[in-house]
Amino acid sequence: MATQQTDYATPEAERTPVVKLYLAIGLIVFAGLMLVGVVMRAAQGASFISLGPDLFYQLMTLHGAGMVGTAGLAALAVNWYYLSRYVKLNQRIFLAGLLLALVAVLMIVGSILIGKFAAAWTFLYPLPANPLGLWSTGAALFFVGGLLVLGVAFLLVYLDMGLAIVRRYGSIARALGLPMLFGKEKIDSAHPPTVVASAMVLIVNVLGIAAGAVVLVMTMLHLVFPDLELDALLMKNLIFFFGHVFINAAIYAAVIAVYEILPLYARRPWGVSRPFLAAWFAATLMVLAVYPHHLLMDFALPSWMAVMGQIVSYLSGIPVLVVTAFGGLLLIYRSGIRWDAASSLLVLGLFGWAAGIIPAVIDGMIQVNLVMHNTQWVPGHFHFYLLIGVVPMVLGFASYLCSNGQQGQTGRLGVAVFGVGATLLCLSFLVSGANSVPRRFAVHEEAWQWLGNIGAFSGALVLIGTLMIALPILVRLPRARLTAGT
Amino acid sequence: MQTSVLLITFLAMGLVAVAFGYVVKRSGTRDEDYSTITRQGYLIRRWWMLALCAVGVLVSAWTLIPFPLQAAINGEARSVDVVAKQWSWEIESRSARVGETVRYRVTAADVNHGFALYGPDDQIVAQTQAMPGYVNELNVTFEQPGVYRVLCLEYCGVAHHAMTAEINVTEGP
Numbered sequence: 287m288a289t290q291q292t293d294y295a296t297p298e299a300e301r302t303p304v305v306k307l308y309l310a311i312g313l314i315v316f317a318g319l320m321l322v323g324v325v326m327r328a329a330q331g332a333s334f335i336s337l338g339p340d341l342f343y344q345l346m347t348l349h350g351a352g353m354v355g356t357a358g359l360a361a362l363a364v365n366w367y368y369l370s371r372y373v374k375l376n377q378r379i380f381l382a383g384l385l386l387a388l389v390a391v392l393m394i395v396g397s398i399l400i401g402k403f404a405a406a407w408t409f410l411y412p413l414p415a416n417p418l419g420l421w422s423t424g425a426a427l428f429f430v431g432g433l434l435v436l437g438v439a440f441l442l443v444y445l446d447m448g449l450a451i452v453r454r455y456g457s458i459a460r461a462l463g464l465p466m467l468f469g470k471e472k473i474d475s476a477h478p479p480t481v482v483a484s485a486m487v488l489i490v491n492v493l494g495i496a497a498g499a500v501v502l503v504m505t506m507l508h509l510v511f512p513d514l515e516l517d518a519l520l521m522k523n524l525i526f527f528f529g530h531v532f533i534n535a536a537i538y539a540a541v542i543a544v545y546e547i548l549p550l551y552a553r554r555p556w557g558v559s560r561p562f563l564a565a566w567f568a569a570t571l572m573v574l575a576v577y578p579h580h581l582l583m584d585f586a587l588p589s590w591m592a593v594m595g596q597i598v599s600y601l602s603g604i605p606v607l608v609v610t611a612f613g614g615l616l617l618i619y620r621s622g623i624r625w626d627a628a629s630s631l632l633v634l635g636l637f638g639w640a641a642g643i644i645p646a647v648i649d650g651m652i653q654v655n656l657v658m659h660n661t662q663w664v665p666g667h668f669h670f671y672l673l674i675g676v677v678p679m680v681l682g683f684a685s686y687l688c689s690n691g692q693q694g695q696t697g698r699l700g701v702a703v704f705g706v707g708a709t710l711l712c713l714s715f716l717v718s719g720a721n722s723v724p725r726r727f728a729v730h731e732e733a734w735q736w737l738g739n740i741g742a743f744s745g746a747l748v749l750i751g752t753l754m755i756a757l758p759i760l761v762r763l764p765r766a767r768l769t770a771g772t
Numbered sequence: 773m774q775t776s777v778l779l780i781t782f783l784a785m786g787l788v789a790v791a792f793g794y795v796v797k798r799s800g801t802r803d804e805d806y807s808t809i810t811r812q813g814y815l816i817r818r819w820w821m822l823a824l825c826a827v828g829v830l831v832s833a834w835t836l837i838p839f840p841l842q843a844a845i846n847g848e849a850r851s852v853d854v855v856a857k858q859w860s861w862e863i864e865s866r867s868a869r870v871g872e873t874v875r876y877r878v879t880a881a882d883v884n885h886g887f888a889l890y891g892p893d894d895q896i897v898a899q900t901q902a903m904p905g906y907v908n909e910l911n912v913t914f915e916q917p918g919v920y921r922v923l924c925l926e927y928c929g930v931a932h933h934a935m936t937a938e939i940n941v942t943e944g945p
Contacts (some may be wrong), residue, residue, distance in 0.1 A: 339930050406927050412904070413883045413928065418858055420930050518884065518903050554806050561817075583886070583901045585841055585908040593836060600828045608821045611788075615795040616813040622802025637792045644784045651831075652840045654777055657896040660886055660925040720778035722896040724888070724925050727933040733894065 294454045296370035300377040302687075306763050307384060308363035309684050312356055313756040316677065319352045320752060324745035327711075330730040330738030340420060342728035343404035350407030351394055351429075354533055355436055357672060359387055360680040361539035362443060365487060367687075368480045368546045373450035379442060386439035393432030401425025406726065408529060409433070411501075411521035415509050423509050430509070434502045437495045444488055451485060461485035462570065463563040475557035479545040482558060486570045487539045493574060494531025497524050519586060526580040533672070534573045537639060540676045541610060543683035544632050548614060551629045551691075552621035556613065565605035572602040579650040583659045592652055599650030603643040611640035627755060628691025630701045631682030638674025638708070642667055645716055660726070662737075663719025670712045673748065678704070681755050688759045688766040700754025707747025714740040774895055849875040849911055856885035856902035859931035861922055867940045873913040878902045885935070886925030892918030892941075899925055914941045 322345050329337040337345070366380055397403040403425040405413040414426040448458060455461040462485035465471040501524035508514050549556040578595030581587055614636045623629060645667035649658050658664075681704075685691050693700070718737045723730070730738055803809060854876050855862040868874050878887045880902040888899035889912060897920070900910040914920070924935035 339933065343927075343930055343932075404930065408927075410884050410926070416858065416883045416929070418929060518905050522884070522903070583899055583908075584903065584906075585900055585910070586903070586906040589839060589841070592841070593839070596836065597828075597832055600832065604821065604824050604828075607788075607824065608817060612813070612817050612820065615791065616810060618799045619795050619809060619813070620801060620803035621799055623799045625799075633792070633796065637788070640792075641785045641788045644788065645781050648777060648781055651835050653835050654773075656840070656898055657773055658777065659899060660888075661896065716778065716781065720774040722774065722890060722894060724923060724933075726927040728930075729933045 294373055296373070296375045296377070300375075301367060301370045302766075304377055304380045304384065305363050305367045305687075306766065307381075308359060308366075309680075309687075310760060310763055311384075311388075312360035312363065312680065313684065313752075313760060315352060315356045316360070316680075317749060317752055317756060319349050319356065320745065320749045322349045322352075324742055324749060327738050327741035327745050329728070330735065331740075331742050332730065332735050333739055334742070337728065339728035340402065340404065343406075343726075344398050344402060346726060346728075347404050347406050347429075348395065348398045351398075351433070352391075353672070354407055354529075354536075355387070355391070355394075357536045357540075357676050357680075358436075358440065358532060359384075361536040361676060362440065364543045364680060364683050365480075365484055365539040366443065366447070367683075368542050369447060369450075369484045372478050372481050373447075373454045375450050376446045379446040383439040383443040386442065387436055390432045390434075390436035390439065393428045393435060397421075397425045397428035397432065401428060403429045405429070408525055409505060410525060411505055411516060411518055412508060414505060415512060426509050427506060430502050430505050434499060434506075437498050437502070440491065440495055444492055447484060448488055448492075451481070451488070455481065458485050458488060462489070462567060463558060464567065466558070467560060467563040467567055473558070473560060475555070475559070477558045479556060479558055479562065480542050482563065482566050483538055483542050483545065486566050486573075487535045489570055490531050490538075490573045491535035494528050494535065498528030498532065501525050501528060519584065522581065522584065523577075527577045530577040530580060531573055533668075537671060537676055538569065538573070540635070540679040540683075541639070543679045543686075544610075544614060544636055547628065547683065547686050548617055548632055551623045552617045554617050554621060556617055562609055562613070565609035569602065569605045572598050572605075576602050576650075579655075582650075582652050582655040596651055600647050603647050606643055607640055611636055624691075626685075626691040627689075627693040627697035627701055628682045628686035630698070631678040631685060631755070634701065634705055635675050635677075635679035635682060638678065639671045642670025642672075642675060642712075645670065657722070658719055660724060661719040662715045662723045662725050664725055666712055666715030666719050669708075669715060674705075674708045674712065677708075677752075681752070681759075684759045684763075685755065688762045693755065693758055696754055696758065700751045702751070703747055703754060704751025707744045707749075707751055710744035711741055711748060714744060849873040851875045851877055854878045854887055854902070855881055856887065856924065856928075856935075857881040858883060858929050859924070859935040861887075861935065861937040863922070863937055863939070866938065867942070868914050870914055870917050870941060870943050873911055876900070876910045876912065877907050878910060879907045880904045883928050884926045885928050886923075888923045888925040889939070890921040890923060892916055892920065894921075901926060917941050917943045 328335040403421045451461045461481050463482050466473050576598040578591040579599040723734045853864040885902040887902050889897045891897045898912050900908040920939040922937040
C-alpha cells in the first residue's frame with residue numbers, strides 16, 4: 287500500500303499559509319469566547335457581574351455556537367495540514383472554506399448581537415420560531431442560515447479531501463484500512479494513522495453535516511411558513527445526530543496532531559496495526575450510532591434506542607482508552623521525551639480526552655441520566671474532552687508548528703496555569719451537576735452561586751494560560767517556517 | 773445517587789490520572805528496546821480491554837435489567853397531566869402523599885421544556901422531557917414529605933430559569 291509520498295503530497299509551499307490563517311483566527315476566537323464563558327460563570331456566581339437574562343442567553347448562544355464552530359475549524363486545520371503530507375489537497379478550496387466560514391460567523395454573530403437571537407446553539411425546534419418578541423424571524427433565519435453556510439464550508443473542504451484520498455488510495459474504505467483489517471491486504475505499518483483518522487472523520491462528518499443541513503433547512507422553512515408543523519421528536523433526533531457527530535469529528539480530527547507530533551518527540555513510530563484499524567473502524571460506526579444517549583429522557587422514543595444509546599456510549603470509550611490513550615502512553619514510556627510546551631499540551635490533550643470519557647459514559651446510563659440530564663454535569667464532561675482535549679491538541683500543534691514547541695519558561699508556565707484552571711473548571715461543573723445545578727440558567731440560586739464563582743476564577747486561569755501560550759504563537763505565526771519533520 | 777456517581781467518577785478519573793502520571797514520571801530516561809516495551813504493553817492492553825469489557829457487561833446488566841424507565845411503577849399509579857408552556861407549568865394536581873406513585877403525563881404546548889422534580893433536599897428525584905406533540909410518562913414514588921419543586925431543565929427562552937412550580941407531599945392518607 288505504501289506509495290512514494292512526494293508523488294501525491296501537496297507541494298510544501300502550499301501547506302502552511304492557509305493553515306496559519308485558520309490557526310490565527312482560531313486562537314483569537316478561542317480566547318475571546320473563553321472570556322464570554324468566564325463572564326457567564328461570574329454572572330451565575332452573582333458576586334462580581336450581573337447580566338440580564340436576555341444578554342446572558344445571547345452570550346450562551348454565542349459561546350456555544352462559536353466554540354463548536356471554532357473547535358471544528360481548528361481541528362480541520364490540523365487534519366488538512368497533516369493529510370496534505372500524504373495526498374494532494376487544493377489550497378484554494380481550503381481558503382474558500384475559510385472565507386465561507388467567516389461569512390457564516392458574520393451571520394451568526396450578527397443574528398445574536400444585533401438581532402438578539404438566543405435559542406442556544408442547538409436551536410431546538412420550534413424555539414427559534416417562538417421567541418415571544420425577543421428576536422425577529424429574520425434574526426433566527428440569519429443564525430440558522432449561518433450554520434448552514436458553515437456546514438457548506440466544511441463539506442467543500444471534505445469534498446476536496448475525499449477526492450484526494452480516493453485518487454491516492456483508491457477508496458475511502460481503503461484509506462480507513464478496511465482491506466487490511468479484514469485480511470484482504472497485508473498489514474502495512476507504513477500506512478499513516480493520519481489517513482485512517484481522516485477517512486473516519488470524512489465519513490462521519492459528511493453524514494452528520496448532511497443531517498444538519500436537512501434539519502436547518504426544515505427549521506428555515508418553519509420560520510418562513512409557521513403553519514408548517516414538523517415532528518418535534520424527529521427534529522430533535524436530527525439535531526442531536528448532527529451536533530454529536532460534528533463535535534466528535536472535531537476531537538478525532540484534532541488527535542491527528544498527537545499521532546503526528548508525539549512520535550517525533552518520543553523518537554518512536556506510531557504505526558497502524560490490526561487493533562488500531564479495528565478501533566478506528568469501530569469508532570466510525572459508534573460515533574454514528576451513539577447519539578440517542580442525548581435523548582434518554584425522551585420516553586416517547588422506542589426503548590431499544592435508549593438501550594442502544596447506553597451500551598454504545600460505553601463501548602465508544604473503549605477504543606479511546608485501549609488504543610489511542612494507551613498507545614500514547616506506551617510511546618512516551620521511557621522514551622527520553624523532551625517536555626516542552628507542545629509535548630506537554632499534546633499529552634494533556636490525550637489525558638483530557640481519556641478522562642472526559644468517564645463522566646460522559648456515566649451520564650449515558652439511563653438511571654444516572656434520570657438525575658443528571660441537563661444539569662451542569664453535561665458541560666462538565668464535554669468541557670473535559672473539549673477544553674482539556676481538543677484545545678490543548680490545537681495549541682500543541684500551533685506551538686510545534688511555530689516554534690518547535692520551545693516557548694521557554696512562559697510557555698511551560700502557561701501550560702501549567704491552563705491545565706490547573708481547566709481541570710478546576712471542569713470539576714466545578716461536575717460538582718455542580720452532582721448538586722443538581724441546572725445547566726443553561728441565567729440566574730442561580732444562592733446555594734449554587736459559590737460554584738459559579740469557582741467556575742469564573744478557574745475560567746480566568748484558563749484564559750490567562752491560553753494567552754500565555756497563544757500570544758507568542760500569534761506574534762511568530764506570520765513568519766513561522768515549517769518545523770523539521772512535519 | 774448523585775454523590776455515589778460523583779465519587780465513582782472521581783475514582784475512575786483519578787485512576788486515569790495516576791496512569792498518565794506514572795508514565796510521565798518514567799518518561800525521562802530512554803530505553804532503546806522499544807520492542808520489549810510494546811510486547812509488555814500489548815499484554816497489559818489485552819487485560820485492560822478484557823477488564824473494560826467485563827465491567828461493561830456487568831454494569832449494563834445491572835442497570836438495564838429491569839428496564840429502568842418502567843421499573844419505577846409500584847402497583848397502581850395516579851395519573852397527573854402536566855402541560856409546560858413558556859414560561860409556566862399547568863399541573864393537574866399539585867399534591868401527593870408519601871409512598872404514593874404518581875404517573876406524570878408530560879407534554880408541552882409550545883416549545884421543548886424539561887420536567888425535573890427536585891426533592892425537599894433540592895436534589896433531582898426524576899425528570900423527563902416535555903415535548904410538543906408527545907406525551908412522556910414519568911412514574912414517581914414520593915418517599916419524603918415536604919415541598920418538591922418543578923424546574924424546567926430544557927432551555928426554552930429568556931425566562932427559562934424562572935419556570936418553576938411546587939408540589940406538596942404530605943404524610944398520611
